[in-house]
Amino acid sequence: MARNRISRYWIAVVFCAVSPAYLAAQVPSLSGATSWAYWLSTINVSRVARSSFDLVIVDYSSDGSQAHAFTPAEIARMQRKPDGSRRLVIAYLSIGEAEDYRYYWQPAWQQNRPGWLDRENPSWPGNLKVHYWDPAWQSIIFGSPSSYLDRIVSAGFDGAMLDIVDAYEYFVDGRPQAPVEMKSFVERISRYAKARHPGFLIVPQNGETLLDDSVYRDAIDGVVKEDLYYGMRRDGVRNSREATEYSRSFLEMATAAGKPVFTVDYVHRKAQVADVFARSRRDGFVPYAARRALDSLTVNRGWDP
Numbered sequence: 532m533a534r535n536r537i538s539r540y541w542i543a544v545v546f547c548a549v550s551p552a553y554l555a556a557q558v559p560s561l562s563g564a565t566s567w568a569y570w571l572s573t574i575n576v577s578r579v580a581r582s583s584f585d586l587v588i589v590d591y592s593s594d595g596s597q598a599h600a601f602t603p604a605e606i607a608r609m610q611r612k613p614d615g616s617r618r619l620v621i622a623y624l625s626i627g628e629a630e631d632y633r634y635y636w637q638p639a640w641q642q643n644r645p646g647w648l649d650r651e652n653p654s655w656p657g658n659l660k661v662h663y664w665d666p667a668w669q670s671i672i673f674g675s676p677s678s679y680l681d682r683i684v685s686a687g688f689d690g691a692m693l694d695i696v697d698a699y700e701y702f703v704d705g706r707p708q709a710p711v712e713m714k715s716f717v718e719r720i721s722r723y724a725k726a727r728h729p730g731f732l733i734v735p736q737n738g739e740t741l742l743d744d745s746v747y748r749d750a751i752d753g754v755v756k757e758d759l760y761y762g763m764r765r766d767g768v769r770n771s772r773e774a775t776e777y778s779r780s781f782l783e784m785a786t787a788a789g790k791p792v793f794t795v796d797y798v799h800r801k802a803q804v805a806d807v808f809a810r811s812r813r814d815g816f817v818p819y820a821a822r823r824a825l826d827s828l829t830v831n832r833g834w835d836p
Contacts, residue, residue: 558689559585559617561732561753562791567817569755569795571623571825576601578828579609584618586793588692588734588755591622591683597634603687610689621732622688624679626672626716627695631657635671635679663698664712673723680724690732691724692755693717697738713738714747721750734793739781748784753791756782756816760807761796766823767803779814792816797823 564585571590579587587609592600601609609620629636629648640648647665652658661668673680683691696717699709706712721733736755741747759778763770782792794816796807804820811818821829 558730559619561586561619561690561734562789564619564791564793564817567793567819568828569819569821569825570828573826575828576605576608579620580611581613582828583612583614586619586621588621588623591624591686591688595630595632600682601686606687610687619689619732621690621692621734622683622686623694624672624683624691625658625694626720627661627663627698627713628652628655628658629661629668629671631659633679660698660701662702663716664709669716669719673720680720681727684724684728684731690734690752691720693720693733693735694737696735696741699738699741710741714741714744717741718747718750739778739785742781742784745788748788748790751785751790753793754782754785755793755795757795757797759794759796759816760810761798761803762823766797767800782814782816786815793819795819795821797821 566584567586567588568579568582568584569588570579571588572594574589574593576593579589589601589609592598606620610618612618645667647662647668649660649662652660663669670678672678675681676685680691696713699713702709717733717735724731724733732752733750734753734755735741735751737757739754739756742754756778758770759782760775761767761769763774785792792815794807794811796803796818798804798807798820799822807820808818819829821827
């Protein structure tokens with residue numbers, strides 16, 4: 532009897548050590564992140580692992596290709612801080628533009644574009660606008676083992692940052708329902724991801740005017756906002772007070788709902804970095820500053836870890 536009781540005891544201990552509830556408890560909340568970093572190209576796993584950021588957003592691949600997609604072991608390494616505590620690692624995922632260097636791109640599209648593929652973004656060669664409401668594009672993003680989101684979930688990332696959510700601004704003049712279609716797209720992505728992996732984080736970038744919809748706010752876990760204080764006209768130039776206030780009025784809807792806001796401004800001068808950090812923190816947000824290329828891990832000279 533004693534041996535059986537001991538066996539049952541150790542089985543219970545092992546179960547607790549590996550149960551999903553136990554593992555979920557070890558993952559910090561997004562709202563607990565007080566520092567973050569954003570690194571999309573030439574990513575170095577060791578550099579991320581050595582940093583003390585609470586949250587890091589990276590591409591799912593070291594160079595954007597499937598051949599160099601991060602392995603579960605590499606992601607787990609980035610998720611561990613030097614002191615042994617847990618870091619959130621979220622993968623970049625563009626849902627409003629197709630990228631011609633991704634695994635899903637077909638060379639034939641250069642000559643015979645599918646109907647959902649639109650014009651190239653003049654600021655980012657190789658990135659093309661898409662009709663994000665089209666089921667064919669949405670099936671590339673999520674819904675099958677080979678889809679982009681499913682690869683990110685399977686790899687072990689803590690969540691996905693959805694970029695080009697503001698693509699509705701490009702289409703809205705000729706398609707009044709474009710904002711509603713983007714909200715629906717994000718909501719469907721969120722439901723799918725969380726059904727497959729409870730606790731998976733969905734964090735849209737920009738498109739803050741969508742935050743006036745409570746259903747949309749409920750579907751997301753946080754927001755990334757670019758160029759809140761600098762850069763709307765050009766990098767390094769401070770935004771008008773009116774422009775900042777307009778965006779902030781929507782972002783505050785997120786924080787009021789318990790959804791953290793992470794700001795990134797593309798500045799590098801010491802005084803500008805200090806200004807960004809002071810203003811973002813005063814507004815209740817979590818700041819970061821970097822080069823727009825996002826090709827390095829920026830330490831911001833002492834204003835963050």
